[in-house]
Amino acid sequence: MKITVAEALLKALEFEGVEVMFGHPGGAILPAYDPLYDSPIRHILARHEQGAGHMAEGYAQATGRVGVAIATSGPGATNLVTSLANAYMDSVPIVAITGQVPTYAIGNDAFQEAHTWGITMPATKHNYLVTDAAEIPDVIHEAFHLAGTGRPGPVLVDLPKDILNTAIEWREPTGRIDLPGYRPNTKGHPLQIRAAIDLILQAERPVLYAGGGVIAAGAHAELLELAEAANLPVTTTLMARGAFPDNHPLCLGMPGMHGLYAAITAMQKSDLLIAVGARFDDRVTGDPAAFAPDAKVIHIDIDPSEIGKIRTPDVPIVGDARTVLAQLNDKLARSLDGLEAPEHAAWLETIHGWQRDKAVSYEQNAAGPIKPQFVVEELYRITGGDAIVVAGVGQHQMWASQLWTYTKPRTWINSGGLGTMGYAIPAAIGAKVGMPDQLVYAIDGDGCFQMTMQELTTASTEGVPIKIAVLNNNNLGMVRQWQRLFYNERFSATELTDHTPDYVKLAEAMGCVGLRAEHPSEVGPVIEKSLTINDRPVVAEFKVDPDEMVFPMVPAGGSNDNVALSVEDLR
């Protein structure tokens, strides 16, 4: 029986196990929306394609499955680009389906034509422009394979309208992957495993440097096993929060520009860094030439191009984090042969000293104003930490990372590498759609909130009861912080004005419940109230102190030897 490519697309998506996709229709993709009407696949109608893309990302980050976004040609596709670039930076597996003008019109500057394939090439792991209708089942299968295996990432499939309307003979994807150039190496080389264990057993001041690859690979249990077996303190990067329990005695917390003093300094003074699924990002290393000068490096990554890109390792290991960590655990046990691993007692004691003396601190005055950190801590206390936390980008993101005790992977979702403001609301919607039984609480800033707040309508009309804490300081807080510290307090274009918008009215106008706290005593009750409402999304606005700054801080490009704990340290 012949069916159209559009119908075949839906069948192919079902074949991949897709339950939901996030999108926005339009002219060129219309043929695909027709069979969607009868399809068991749920469609979430975003209010902007960027939102659809971030929803697919949030879904993928919360569930570990491939997220799907769908949009039309031209502006539909270009609006998706930010989410693709974000997914590429943070290795989030998504498949984006876009409509394209008919093949005979391509190149003629047709209505809503954009060179989607060319525009998205450097923002995707791979992309396709389908010109042979018969290929569609295999292309979709390949796209999911590429997105979800190896180093995960976004894959885009561009479908011209005439191709979507072409009748083809349906056949299930063969399952055969014809990608001769794509064979990710998953198992570490045995000689390198042995060399790594030798270094680990010799090290006096080791640090396990866990990145987002640990979560992507589902390697948290293996990471814990290695850390405990070899007494290795562990730092979890912004992308790896939750990969190692924050309440574990070996946990250092987040490193980097706004990381914890103990994490930054332990890396800096270490004699061995064991990087797992981490990429020596500039926000972690500061000035790379001054980073961890005495450390030997074991670098484990599934992407060979990450190894040696910033720091030349002593022991490079290409492989899947989970597989390689399991190999290391196995080899370590055999090397120790019943003996105890080095305790690193002096090293751990030094670290614990830093943790005691250089902890993150703030003061909440009972008279107000509300400190943003206090809101995060109250949220943690009242929810018991049993939530998926989703953040945008800026001060609120750093506090949400620093002050929450993450104990499980996939409970912290944010935009790390690209730093995409406005990520929180749509990503929270995606996370809640994927994990409907979990509390999903976005912690957002007012600047970020205003970038994607139209998606509140998506949340209310699609029945996705997320909760959003808006830390409203009436400012683009992180930019303002830099202006205060490095631009002589010349606050150019960072003030967002006091009452515009009125977040409570705005929330209500968009089908959500709006709550507000203006005084420290109102913070707890507002959070408690927000937890009682589960039939609609909730926006809880907290009017917070605009002068609060994020510390610790290593100024951009500076050496990690100079961690500022307060503004005095920078003067």
Add this chain to the structure above:
Amino acid sequence: MTLHVLSVLVEDKPGVLARVASMFARRGFNIHSLAVGPSAEPGNSVMTVVVNAAEIEQVVKQLRKLINTIKITELDPAESVEREVMLVRVSADATKRGELLDAAAVFKAKAVDVGAASVTFEMTGTPAKVNDFLELVRPYGLIDVVKSGWIALARDSKTRNLRAIS
């Protein structure tokens, strides 16, 4: 900076050249020359990419990361055959023609077109030799020059394979 010659086996799919060029642009790598044609196996192409870089490792890894790249070999000039084709049109009236043809004979360049005011030569040789010939005829007045870019092939069983990284 050093010139590195990479022989890159890629799938013969639409846009592969654009992917390679885009990756070089995005990563700030420098292409000295690039030539592409079908490979021995049907369905694949071979690109000879000459890269001007201090360190070649990242270039190779990023090229390898492209989904359509199958294999990359760095060719050592001492252990490979490198060639370039050049067509050069030189200003020459009847009085200069003899001199030029003599010089061309030494370089084994062929006169492929002779006009009243110019001679066009085809020269095939190592990139260095081709350049030498170009410099030799330059004083006569260059009207047009086109080059194919380098193509190269490893000498029998002397290939250094850079694929294995771990």
